Amino acid sequence: MRGKYRWPDGVRCVVTLTVDFDGPSHETGRKLRPLGINSWGRYSGRRGVPRYLDLFEKHQIPASFFVPGYDAECYPEVVKEIHRRGFEVGAHGYLHEAWDLADEEEELLKRTHRILSDLTGTAPLGWRSPSGRKSARTIRVLKELGYIYDSSDKDYDLPYLVRIDGRRMSDMVELPSSAYSLDDFPFYKFSMTPASEVLEHWKQEFDSLYHENGYFMLMVHPRSGWGSGTPSRARVVDDLIHYIKRHEGVRFFSVAGLAKWCLDHHDDFE
Numbered sequence: 681m682r683g684k685y686r687w688p689d690g691v692r693c694v695v696t697l698t699v700d701f702d703g704p705s706h707e708t709g710r711k712l713r714p715l716g717i718n719s720w721g722r723y724s725g726r727r728g729v730p731r732y733l734d735l736f737e738k739h740q741i742p743a744s745f746f747v748p749g750y751d752a753e754c755y756p757e758v759v760k761e762i763h764r765r766g767f768e769v770g771a772h773g774y775l776h777e778a779w780d781l782a783d784e785e786e787e788l789l790k791r792t793h794r795i796l797s798d799l800t801g802t803a804p805l806g807w808r809s810p811s812g813r814k815s816a817r818t819i820r821v822l823k824e825l826g827y828i829y830d831s832s833d834k835d836y837d838l839p840y841l842v843r844i845d846g847r848r849m850s851d852m853v854e855l856p857s858s859a860y861s862l863d864d865f866p867f868y869k870f871s872m873t874p875a876s877e878v879l880e881h882w883k884q885e886f887d888s889l890y891h892e893n894g895y896f897m898l899m900v901h902p903r904s905g906w907g908s909g910t911p912s913r914a915r916v917v918d919d920l921i922h923y924i925k926r927h928e929g930v931r932f933f934s935v936a937g938l939a940k941w942c943l944d945h946h947d948d949f950e
């Protein structure tokens with residue numbers, strides 16, 4: 681199977697760095713006032729996202745930010761800044777909905793799509809489910825809105841074409857994300873792993889994927905609390921980027937950039 685994957689221009693390992701904005705939408709959606717202890721989502725808009733913009737700019741690498749519509753309404757200038765500085769803005773729910781949305785889902789997907797499109801002047805090309813929630817209808821609505829990728833599923837470790845009713849789409853790709861190993865959330869929320877150990881763990885993950893000619897997608901949250909927004913935890917990502925860059929044949933992509941390549945070459949990889 682591995683031999684079928686041919687990355688562009690002889691690239692050996694593909695790297696995408698993704699930041700899930702996860703601002704006050706997370707608490708507000710759970711009926712918590714984003715104040716006091718529950719204000720750590722606000723850290724994303726005020727400190728975390730600007731810190732990551734500077735970090736990616738310093739390294740001169742592309743990156744993608746997934747933004748809930750509600751957070752974009754709270755921090756419109758920050759979302760504009762992400763786009764202005766050349767980084768991708770993808771959609772990530774409205775109120776970071778982790779619950780079943782039933783008939784409301786379509787309207788909420790369209791609402792966030794509108795908010796992000798209006799702010800950046802560019803329609804988002806990708807979506808990542810908040811809290812991993814997704815329904816049988818999600819992909820159809822995203823396709824209708826012109827999305828070319830989804831980055832929600834956990835069922836594979838390489839890109840693959842999306843199926844609808846068992847039919848392989850030629851215009852939409854799944855770029856799976858790892859919700860446990862390459863996500864900061866479990867380490868800082870559940871195990872309170874020290875930042876230095878998280879760095880070692882991510883380096884190991886990279887080493888294994890590099891060895892397999894694989895695909896490395898990191899997912900961090902720029903909030904305080906269980907995120908990677910604060911200086912010592914953002915430094916883990918900084919150190920990781922330095923480490924990855926020391927390897928030959930690595931190419932950094934935005935998720936949309938990788939999705940486009942996959943769609944242009946879908947005969948080569950699947």
Ligand SMILES: [Zn+2]
Pocket residue numbers: 700701702772776809810811
């Ligand atoms: Zn999220």
